Amino acid sequence: MTKGQFNLKLKDLELSLNDFSKISNISYSTINNWGFVKDNGKAIAVPDWVESFLDYYEKAKKYDYLKNEICDVMNELENK
Numbered sequence: 001m002t003k004g005q006f007n008l009k010l011k012d013l014e015l016s017l018n019d020f021s022k023i024s025n026i027s028y029s030t031i032n033n034w035g036f037v038k039d040n041g042k043a044i045a046v047p048d049w050v051e052s053f054l055d056y057y058e059k060a061k062k063y064d065y066l067k068n069e070i071c072d073v074m075n076e077l078e079n080k
Contacts, residue, residue, distance in 0.1 A: 001051045003035025
């Protein structure tokens with residue numbers, strides 16, 4: 001995953017770098033350095049685990065939405 005892909009994924013998930021820093025327990029400055037080129041000419045890569053972490057975050061967000069929708073309908077039915 002490139003830094004550009006990472007940033008696009010965060011935007012799609014409506015997460016800021018600061019949000020991602022908090023949920024992943026990685027310092028903001030470390031995350032912000034991903035993609036920058038060091039003095040030796042090599043870029044600091046986005047770690048491999050980040051892509052799957054964001055995929056699972058996205059799935060969890062969808063499941064939470066569905067759970068809440070189902071619970072709302074159940075509550076409405078109980079109150080009738």
